[in-house]
Amino acid sequence: xxNKKSFGxxxxxxxxxxNPTFVQFLGMCPTLAVTSKVExxxxxxxxxxxxxxMSNFIISLIRNFVPDxxxxxxxxxxxxxxxxxxxxxxxAFMPDLAAALGTFLKLIVVNCLILGxxxxxxxKNSPVKSIADGLGMGIGFTLGISFIAVFREVLGSGTILGFxxxxxxxxxxxxxxxxxxxxxxxxxxxxVTKLRMIKAKKAEVNA
Amino acid sequence: xxxxxxxxxxLVVVVICMVAxxxxxxxxxxxxxxxxxxxxxxxxxxIYPDATGFEEVTEEYPTDExxxxxxxxxxxxxxxxxxYKGEVAGYNPGVQFLLGVTTDDEVAGFKILANSETAGIGKxxxxxxxxxxxxxxxxxxxxQDVGVDLVAGSTANVTLGGVxxxxxxxxxxxxxxxxxxxxxxxxxxxxxxxxxxxxFFPGSTFTDVTGDYPEGDIILEIxxxxxxxxxFTTLFNGYSLDSVYMxxxxxxxxxxxxxxxxxxETAGIGxxxxxxxxxxxxxAGISVEQLKETGVDSVAGTSAPFTLEGLNExxxxxxxxxxxxxxxxxxxxxxxxAILPKQTEFEVGSTAPVWDSYVTATDNEDGVVVTHxxxxxxxxxxxxxxxxxxxxxxTAGNYTTLTIExxxxxxxxxxxxxxxxxxxxxxxxxMDPEASExxxxxxxxxxxxxxYTSRDADKNITSVFYxxxxxxxxxxxxxxxxxxxxxxxxxxxKVNVYxxxxxxxxxxxxxxxxxxxDLDSPLIAAVWEGVAQVGQVTEADVDSVSGTTAxxxxxxxxxxxxxxxxxxxxxxxxGAE
Numbered sequence: 001x002x003n004k005k006s007f008g009x010x011x012x013x014x015x016x017x018x019n020p021t022f023v024q025f026l027g028m029c030p031t032l033a034v035t036s037k038v039e040x041x042x043x044x045x046x047x048x049x050x051x052x053x054m055s056n057f058i059i060s061l062i063r064n065f066v067p068d069x070x071x072x073x074x075x076x077x078x079x080x081x082x083x084x085x086x087x088x089x090x091x092a093f094m095p096d097l098a099a100a101l102g103t104f105l106k107l108i109v110v111n112c113l114i115l116g117x118x119x120x121x122x123x124k125n126s127p128v129k130s131i132a133d134g135l136g137m138g139i140g141f142t143l144g145i146s147f148i149a150v151f152r153e154v155l156g157s158g159t160i161l162g163f164x165x166x167x168x169x170x171x172x173x174x175x176x177x178x179x180x181x182x183x184x185x186x187x188x189x190x191x192v193t194k195l196r197m198i199k200a201k202k203a204e205v206n207a
Numbered sequence: 208x209x210x211x212x213x214x215x216x217x218l219v220v221v222v223i224c225m226v227a228x229x230x231x232x233x234x235x236x237x238x239x240x241x242x243x244x245x246x247x248x249x250x251x252x253x254i255y256p257d258a259t260g261f262e263e264v265t266e267e268y269p270t271d272e273x274x275x276x277x278x279x280x281x282x283x284x285x286x287x288x289x290x291y292k293g294e295v296a297g298y299n300p301g302v303q304f305l306l307g308v309t310t311d312d313e314v315a316g317f318k319i320l321a322n323s324e325t326a327g328i329g330k331x332x333x334x335x336x337x338x339x340x341x342x343x344x345x346x347x348x349x350x351q352d353v354g355v356d357l358v359a360g361s362t363a364n365v366t367l368g369g370v371x372x373x374x375x376x377x378x379x380x381x382x383x384x385x386x387x388x389x390x391x392x393x394x395x396x397x398x399x400x401x402x403x404x405x406x407f408f409p410g411s412t413f414t415d416v417t418g419d420y421p422e423g424d425i426i427l428e429i430x431x432x433x434x435x436x437x438x439f440t441t442l443f444n445g446y447s448l449d450s451v452y453m454x455x456x457x458x459x460x461x462x463x464x465x466x467x468x469x470x471x472e473t474a475g476i477g478x479x480x481x482x483x484x485x486x487x488x489x490x491a492g493i494s495v496e497q498l499k500e501t502g503v504d505s506v507a508g509t510s511a512p513f514t515l516e517g518l519n520e521x522x523x524x525x526x527x528x529x530x531x532x533x534x535x536x537x538x539x540x541x542x543x544x545a546i547l548p549k550q551t552e553f554e555v556g557s558t559a560p561v562w563d564s565y566v567t568a569t570d571n572e573d574g575v576v577v578t579h580x581x582x583x584x585x586x587x588x589x590x591x592x593x594x595x596x597x598x599x600x601x602t603a604g605n606y607t608t609l610t611i612e613x614x615x616x617x618x619x620x621x622x623x624x625x626x627x628x629x630x631x632x633x634x635x636x637x638m639d640p641e642a643s644e645x646x647x648x649x650x651x652x653x654x655x656x657x658x659y660t661s662r663d664a665d666k667n668i669t670s671v672f673y674x675x676x677x678x679x680x681x682x683x684x685x686x687x688x689x690x691x692x693x694x695x696x697x698x699x700x701k702v703n704v705y706x707x708x709x710x711x712x713x714x715x716x717x718x719x720x721x722x723x724x725d726l727d728s729p730l731i732a733a734v735w736e737g738v739a740q741v742g743q744v745t746e747a748d749v750d751s752v753s754g755t756t757a758x759x760x761x762x763x764x765x766x767x768x769x770x771x772x773x774x775x776x777x778x779x780x781x782g783a784e
Binding site: 062065066067069070073074077078080081084085088089091092093095 | 209212213216217220221224225227228231232234235236238239242
């Protein structure tokens with residue numbers, strides 16, 4: 001089943017319609033863990049974009065040579081290698097960000113978004129389209145977690161990208177913690193789902 | 208065929224991935240390792256900012272209790288020096304520092320890593336930027352001999368002493384282990400004594416003659432030198448008790464040498480004085496007479512008044528002992544007696560004055576006793592003129608006499624008053640502000656520094672004041688206390704600790720917060736209000752208001768106040784007729 005959509009359509013699908021964070025619920029672990037600061041969310045997003053685009057591209061390239069029986073192990077090897085390269089580069093050139101992301105940087109390997117896109121898209125589409133999908137999904141993921149992070153950082157720590165916006169007395173420090181991550185995520189998902197339902201109803205009425 | 212394809216495709220992917228990782232790993236790992244090294248050795252870089260590498264070599268050198276780690280320093284391929292991480296005790300244990308030594312044998316730098324010194328004193332000294340600046344560029348030998356100084360405004364001698372000791376120790380270790388210097392084996396106690404003996408009286412043999420002479424309070428051992436002289440091993444009490452020194456005195460009464468054998472004086476203060484080489488060297492050539500009369504001075508860079516005073520007292524006592532017991536010099540000088548300008552005319556029926564207090568006696572040697580016949584001669588109830596004879600006798604039996612005429616008259620007597628000094632008046636005025644006059648009764652003894660009275664407009668005594676000091680029994684000596692009595696009932700009205708040097712005494716301590724520093728708390732003074740009997744106030748009473756136990760400070764305070772209660776009750780100064 002080849003994807004007939006254009007490059008631009010594929011790209012925007014990942015960002016909006018099939019947003020990995022709020023629609024597909026992929027990669028929940030880093031979504032909850034690294035969203036206490038916008039800076040970390042952007043860093044994690046950038047890492048995911050890099051791995052996702054590269055893995056989609058490589059897997060698309062080799063899709064016709066890989067025997068079906070071993071495709072998953074091979075995808076994992078490719079993704080793991082990319083994450084290792086990413087981790088070494090980040091440690092070398094962005095040590096502070098690497099330290100802030102901690103284990104979650106390594107855990108990009110098992111971020112189901114990446115393997116999910118490899119299996120669902122790259123394995124069946126051309127390299128160019130796979131890149132479009134990787135970029136779209138990666139940016140969608142980045143926007144999703146950054147969106148959560150904005151709420152958590154501003155309300156929880158009173159800062160945005162390190163600048164103070166809310167005095168300490170008025171902060172909801174619970175939002176900075178793990179429980180806050182679930183709360184913010186839940187509320188935002190509810191809003192997004194509501195919007196989607198309204199849109200779906202409109203489409204039904206129009207149809 | 209299928210299997211071959213599966214295996215070969217897996218292999219190809221794995222190999223390509225390995226190669227890719229390998230290519231990235233090379234350049235990134237270099238950057239990562241460099242950064243990790245810089246983070247781990249951030250402090251070391253402060254000593255050697257241009258270093259390119261530090262290698263820990265602690266295991267390759269002998270263990271040392273003061274040295275925690277040793278690093279060699281490289282700039283490029285050249286080794287430029289060594290950095291030591293050391294630990295010493297300042298005022299408190301745990302002063303950790305880095306000390307660098309260059310291959311040119313200069314101190315490269317010094318940095319304090321951790322310490323628990325007192326904030327405001329030791330901590331401020333060693334963390335002061337000027338302090339660390341004293342190190343860099345100083346030749347190792349100079350640093351090993353001289354050490355560093357306090358910075359302006361600091362008095363943290365104890366901390367300084369500790370740091371200097373640690374730094375010198377590390378530098379000595381460096382000399383031995385990196386420069387091939389011969390380790391100086393510390394002299395044993397016996398070796399030191401043998402060396403001193405041969406220095407004090409070269410070529411002599413020595414005989415222990417301690418038992419041939421009377422036992423002295425402070426003399427532990429007397430050795431007689433075969434070529435004319437004696438070596439005394441003697442005790443002194445400075446700020447602390449029981450320091451020991453050895454001194455050689457020739458039969459001509461000239462000191463041949465001095466050495467402090469052991470001391471418990473405070474490190475960096477008293478210890479620094481008595482262990483100072485220049486200080487110990489000044490004894491040689493001075494006379495026993497000088498030891499007795501003036502003693503010795505401190506030397507530049509030391510200041511330890513309590514220690515010096517204690518040592519001089521011991522030297523003076525030793526000099527007297529030497530003159531009298533060893534040389535057999537007979538004391539033929541009689542004591543001197545002087546009359547104090549006091550009231551000698553009394554109304555019939557008055558309380559007898561303190562007869563002892565009319566004269567002061569001094570002697571060239573210690574041990575003068577003053578006697579008088581006043582009780583036998585004077586009858587306070589019968590008018591007349593009485594002549595009292597005072598006799599001062601020293602331990603050798605020399606004596607001096609003088610007489611004072613006392614007049615007991617029927618009519619009113621003009622009262623002669625000796626005004627108190629301005630300093631004393633300032634204190635008395637706070638305690639008895641309503642008095643119209645304060646006078647000095649010119650009475651003192653070894654504990655009472657003075658007795659003063661306050662009087663009303665008719666010159667009647669309203670209060671009696673005893674000026675006393677706690678002796679060394681107070682953890683800090685010379686706390687000054689004014690005790691006020693109501694003479695009509697001989698009970699204490701007020702206790703005023705007007706100078707308190709008690710432990711940790713600072714302005715920031717509120718009463719009830721610590722130990723001896725509570726000494727001048729009004730709460731503690733209040734314990735004595737209305738007290739009229741010796742033993743009425745106990746340690747427990749003072750502890751309970753203070754909330755602490757100051758096991759030396761409070762007992763010495765109780766002791767001196769009990770002494771003055773007894774004195775007042777016995778002598779009834781200003782007392783009811």
